[in-house]
Structures are given as structure tokens and as C-alpha cells.
Amino acid sequence: MTLTRTLLLLMLWLGTAACATPDRVTGTPVDDASTERQVLVMLRLAPPHFRPDVTYGGSYNARVGSKARRTIAEGIASQYSLTITNDWPMPALGVDCFVMEAASSASLPRLLEQLSRDPRVESAQSVGLFHVLAHNDPLYPLQPSAKSWHLAELHKIATGRDVRVAEVDTGVETDHPDLAGRVAIARNFVDGHPDVAEEHGTAVAGIIGARADDGIGIAGIAPEAKLIALRACWQPAGRGGAAICSSFTVGKALQFALEENAQVVNLSLGGPRDRLLERLLDVALARGITVVSAVDPDVRNGGFPASHRGVLAVAADDAHDVSEGVWLGPGRDIPTTIVGRKWGFVSGSSFAAAHLTGLVALLREIAPNLQPQQIREALSVRATQSASGNHHTVDACAAVTKIAGTCACACAVAIDTNSLPPP
């Protein structure tokens, strides 16, 4: 057989393949009504190992074994009267996550119990719904508060240069004048909703990393960090700026953040405890990634993921009755980027979390291998303790001074030099 004939055969085969029905179901619209009937079924994903095939790169490839896992998933779906609507490999956890939808009459707790006992299933859980943590009230008085951090002086020490910051949120307006060129990677993990710029994600992105010294708008806390904008939440029509996310979409985004070696992850969202997300967060924390999450002011323990062990939980500095160990950051009347190439003011713990995320990016530029305890110690320096003693308002200058080993700004000159690390 000549090479030419072989190549023609290859192209013919490829043509057949292109016409074939795809085996993997993706793109099924996400909607909050159907998620109530959905379960996440995790099948084991073998670690990468030796294969002599010439096309196998020797490292992880989602398609290796995907057909086999799908066959198993179809068997499970058939046995329990489920419909497979989506799937996403999560090598960080060693699982392939299948979304399956039950009939409206099915009892989800009973179904989950049965699935958890099935030897083919690594684990199973329901799909949780999360919401972004911001005020939607447009009548909030408009006064900037971020100046309390002496940002211009901090930027003489660090700007977050090349620190990889993943923002798991709604869509970001990447061509906003104050964000142009600032988003290194943007990905959409929400199927069935147009990939559009949205209010919350754009506002959080601006606070973290808007361009500085460009003569327009605002300066982000970390204006030279590499922003990774991961759309895992969406704004359903007719709900104003309110946005929701699901376990599955947030899980996919976290998996991607791990793949991209993010150093800081911002989660300005909250919802119920979620096993899949807990596992992904544990992997992220074990890899030294700093995870910052907004506190849900309406939930006693701050909600999930803020309450997860190891996560930096952040509330707005005007919050009351926040739980122990929560950090307070600027979260009221914050000027930031708004969809439509505009600027506006926002309030809420989402934006306080964005401030802390930016601050951690500054710290990690100065010392890339900072351990979680060192970050907490830095944030504690000169932090103003609340009357209850449970939470602290962060002093950004003092934190940067602590890590940089040099006075970051005039506000920090009074720091006890004994607290500085050795040169």
C-alpha cells in the first residue's frame, strides 16, 4: 500500500468520523430547575500509565478510556432510570464526573444511597446550587473605600506580576477598557447559556486586576497578575444581576484552575456544602494554592466554601455577626469595572474577597512559595480585631511589609521591626 493510498484512507476515515454521532454528551443547557433532579456520578479515572500506542502522549488524555467509562455510565443510567446529560473528567481527583438526571418522581436521597453502594461508582452526590455574594441594590451610596489600603504605595513594592489568579465567577467583559489585555485565559464552563460578559464577574475581575496607570477607571489590587477568568456561574434571564452556579460548573472550573497551575483562586460565591467541591478544594490547598472565598452574610457559619478548612474566608468590613476566623476587607461602595465598558460602585462580601485575592497575589509575587500559615500571619499583622475578637480587618500595608521585609507604605512605619523576617 502506498503512502498516498494510506493518507487517502486516513482522510476517508476522518470524514466518516466527522459524520459520526458524538458519544460524549456535552452542551446540555444548565438550568436551576433541572439541577434539582440531577446527580453527579463519579467513575474512576485511571492515572496515566504506559501504553505503547504511537498516538498516546504518555501523559493524561481525557479521551483515553472515555468510551469505556461511558459504557459503564450508560449501564448505570439504564439500571437506575437516569439520563446522562453531561460529563467532565477531573484527573485532579481521579474521577470522570457524569451528570445524570432522574425522573421527576424519583427520590433523590434513595437514589444516591443506591448509587453510593454500586461498586462501579466511586462516589455520588446531588447537584448543589450556589449564588454570587453581592448586593444588587443600585441605590447604594457611592463612596470609594479601597483607598484605606494605600494601593499606590503598595504597588511600589508589588503588582502581582505573573501571579496566576483564577476567578471562578460569571462571565468577564474581557474587552472592557480597564481589563483589556488583563485576562490571560478565559473559559466558559456553563453549557446552554450564551458566553457573555456579566455583572458580577466583570466587577470582581476589575477589583482584582484592572489596569493601573492607564489614565482611565480604576487600578486593580494586583494590576499585573495573570487573570484566569473561569465562567462557572450565569445570570438567568429576568433576575437582574443575581447569578447562580452549580456543583458541576464550579467543579469543572476548579479542575481547570488546577490544570493551569493557578496560585490563587477567588470564589466570590456561596451555597451548601458540596463533596465534589470539598475534594477539589483539598487538592488545591494541598498543592499550595491560596483559596479565597466570600462569606455569605445570611448563613450562620459563612456558608460553603468560605467555611471549608484552609480557605481564606472574607466578609465586607461593614458586616456584622460574622463567624470566627473571618477576615474583613473593603466591601462597601467599591468602584470597579461594569459591563458595557463602564465603571460603577458595588458592595458585598464578593468584592471584599476580591480585595484579599489581589492582596494575596501581591504577597505571592514577593514570595511565590508562601505557605498558608505565613499568609495568615502576614494578614494578621496590625489587623484590627473586632470587639468580639472573632475577626480581623486586614491592614494591607502591614501584610506586604511583613512579607517584603521592607516598609511598604507610610502606614506601616510604626510596625515593630522585630516582626520582620530576617533578610
Place this chain on the structure above:
Amino acid sequence: MLRRAAALCFALVAANVSAQISGSVTLVSDYRFRGASLSRNGPAAQLGAVYDDPRGWYAGAFASTVEFAYPSSRELQTIGFLGYVWRLPGGLSSEVGAEYSAFTGAGDYSYPEVYWGIASENLSARLYYAPRYFARDSNALYGEVNGAKQLLDRVRLLVHAGVLRNSSENIYTGHAIHYIFDARVGVGVDFDQFSVQANWVGSSSASATYPVAGTRRRNAAVLSLSRSF
């Protein structure tokens, strides 16, 4: 032999419902093995299957058409392998395993090999040792590093670098150690179960380490199409 293998696979799967069997069928324009063409610079057809046990054991078989200088007819290479892979902290995994490569019509080239490897989601490194590499009086140590980076949703950048340290008998100089470097750079495009790859493959030497036939080309552009199952 095939019947026995099929029966063994069936028994393994029947015993463990959570085990997975996967594989691929591939057409490749030039079967380059560690930089050397084992298909007379021409096309080859390949088939591979792997059984993955949830406890980390895996076993598999691979077959490819080959063409050597002797015998000059198209023959078949088969590789059977068995290994164990386990997860490490930090997203890493490690493995150990053994393989046996056999050739129809050219049994003299058959050889066993053992390997150890470590892998992350995007990178892997593996070290192989064969005491009778291609059935010659030679000790071969081969190290390789492979990388894959997702460029777009369906497009991956693939890189590979390897070095073979071969201690073989030379009729003029006695035992001599020599090194052969090989590299591969390419792009893979995935269409659901199908994958198309275009690679450049290069080798530092066209030496007689391998019983290759035809012109010993050190570099080649290789196109492949595979379907995974």
C-alpha cells in the same frame, strides 16, 4: 493464544464490574519507534487494548505491522505488558511494569523490558531497561520525557524527548556504549473518539541499533489517525 487472552480479559472484567477496558485502532504514515522507522518509512496499522483495575493494576496488548530488512515481508509486532500505577501527592502518579515485545517471522528480535515512570497530568517521564534489546547482546537503557499541553478545546501540543544508552557488541571494537537521542513535536486534534496527529520525529543517529529496512532517514513527518474505544 488470542483465545486465551480474550478468555483472561473476559474473566477479569466479569470479576470486577468497575474495571475498564480501553484501547485504540490507529493508522500511521510511518511507525517511528524511539526515532527509528520500523515500517520501512511507510504506513502501519496498529491496535492496542488496556485493562485497568480500580486497585491500580493494568495489563494490555498492542500489535503493529512492521517491516524489517530481514525478513523483508510485512510482519507483526506484538507487545504484552503488565504494570501497577499508584497516585502520589501533588497530582503525581508513579508506575512500574514489564513488557515483552515479540515479532512474527522475526523471532530473533523479541526482547523483554522493564520500566518505571512518574507522571503528572501534563508530563510524564519513564525509564526502561532491556537486557537483550532487539535480541542482541546489548543492555539498553532508555529514558523519555513526554508532555502534552491543551492549546485549544480540541487541540493539544505534544512533545517527546528520549535517549537510548546502548551497550552493544561491535565486531571491530568489542563492547561499546553509544547514545541515540530522539525527539518528537506535534499537534493532536481530537474529535470525540477520533484523534488526528501530525508529528515531526527526529533521531540523532541512523545507526544499526534497529533492524530497519530501506533508507535510514533520521527525520520524518508522521501523520496518524486513531479511534479510541
